[in-house]
Amino acid sequence: MVGIVLAVRGPARQLWLSSPLLLLLLLFLLLLLLLCRGASAQYSSNMCNWKGSGLTHEAHKKDVEQVYLRCSEGSIEWMYPIGALIINLQPNIVSLSNKHLTVCIKPFKNSMGANIYLEKTGELKLLVRDGDHNPRKVYCFNFDQGALFVEATLKQDISRKITGFQYELTNKREVSDLYTASVPCRPCSDTEVLLAVCTSDFVVRGSIQNVTNEPEQQESIIDIHVSKLYRQKNKVFQLVESSESWQGQIKTLLECGVKPGNGDFLFTGRIHFGEARLSCAPRFKDFLRMYKDAENKGLNPCEIGTV
Numbered sequence: 001m002v003g004i005v006l007a008v009r010g011p012a013r014q015l016w017l018s019s020p021l022l023l024l025l026l027l028f029l030l031l032l033l034l035l036c037r038g039a040s041a042q043y044s045s046n047m048c049n050w051k052g053s054g055l056t057h058e059a060h061k062k063d064v065e066q067v068y069l070r071c072s073e074g075s076i077e078w079m080y081p082i083g084a085l086i087i088n089l090q091p092n093i094v095s096l097s098n099k100h101l102t103v104c105i106k107p108f109k110n111s112m113g114a115n116i117y118l119e120k121t122g123e124l125k126l127l128v129r130d131g132d133h134n135p136r137k138v139y140c141f142n143f144d145q146g147a148l149f150v151e152a153t154l155k156q157d158i159s160r161k162i163t164g165f166q167y168e169l170t171n172k173r174e175v176s177d178l179y180t181a182s183v184p185c186r187p188c189s190d191t192e193v194l195l196a197v198c199t200s201d202f203v204v205r206g207s208i209q210n211v212t213n214e215p216e217q218q219e220s221i222i223d224i225h226v227s228k229l230y231r232q233k234n235k236v237f238q239l240v241e242s243s244e245s246w247q248g249q250i251k252t253l254l255e256c257g258v259k260p261g262n263g264d265f266l267f268t269g270r271i272h273f274g275e276a277r278l279s280c281a282p283r284f285k286d287f288l289r290m291y292k293d294a295e296n297k298g299l300n301p302c303e304i305g306t307v
Helices: 020-042 172-179 190-199 284-296
Strands: 004-009 012-017 049-053 064-069 073-079 084-089 101-107 114-120 123-128 139-142 147-152 162-171 202-214 219-231 238-240 245-253 265-272 275-278
Touching: 049 064, 073 084, 084 162, 101 123, 114 162, 123 139, 147 162, 190 265, 190 284, 202 245, 265 284
Parallel strands: 049 073, 064 084, 245 275
Antiparallel strands: 004 012, 073 162, 084 147, 101 139, 101 162, 114 123, 114 147, 202 219, 202 265, 219 245, 238 245, 265 275
């Protein structure tokens, strides 16, 4: 019979195993546990963000590390880049097919130390060259074009170098809307406004407090005082305790010519790389009119409290 006997004599404890088979079984289970822990540390399949250091590869400068991410958005931060990384994005967003997905990456402002390629079946296509610095530049490609291959450049001095970028997976239509210059500037139709209320990442009623223009980035930053928060993603609008009101910023293209003005607007839009981007923004009284008209006709795509 297999059994375990625990005998206690004074302060000393001794463990006797009546069968060598049980000892082997315990050792096997311990080894299996260690292997599982090591595997989860190397391949975290449900992570959104990855942060690592190339110093672990210093003795083997040709090492290639696999990174697996399963989120629709996140970031990569590689300190002291040495060797290479293969970034495998495994989307968790609903899509008919991966061919309908687009991947966009936005390098950190001071990202340096590595080139970023697209890799498919052993072929590399340069996407971002080491040292390219454009804080507004976003690089997009089809999901089925391959994985991201991040390769450290051959430099003797690696001090203070960090290669990093944010990534997003989205459908092709959303990317087209975001980077088509005419879309954020033209007034939205009634139908577009009503659909934006139902599908946008943020919907707020508020007034324009200030507009800051940034000519170098061809953007305008709109400071919003929020009187009614209907919906938001990523908490871009924050509650100011001293005034008990919500405030936040929305970005749009400089060419749209946004200026401070009186009255309330209904602001809608998307969150991209942690920033609110303006879509439709009718005056609130105009939104109430179109909403009531659609409600009376039973044509509202969704319901929203208008008070």
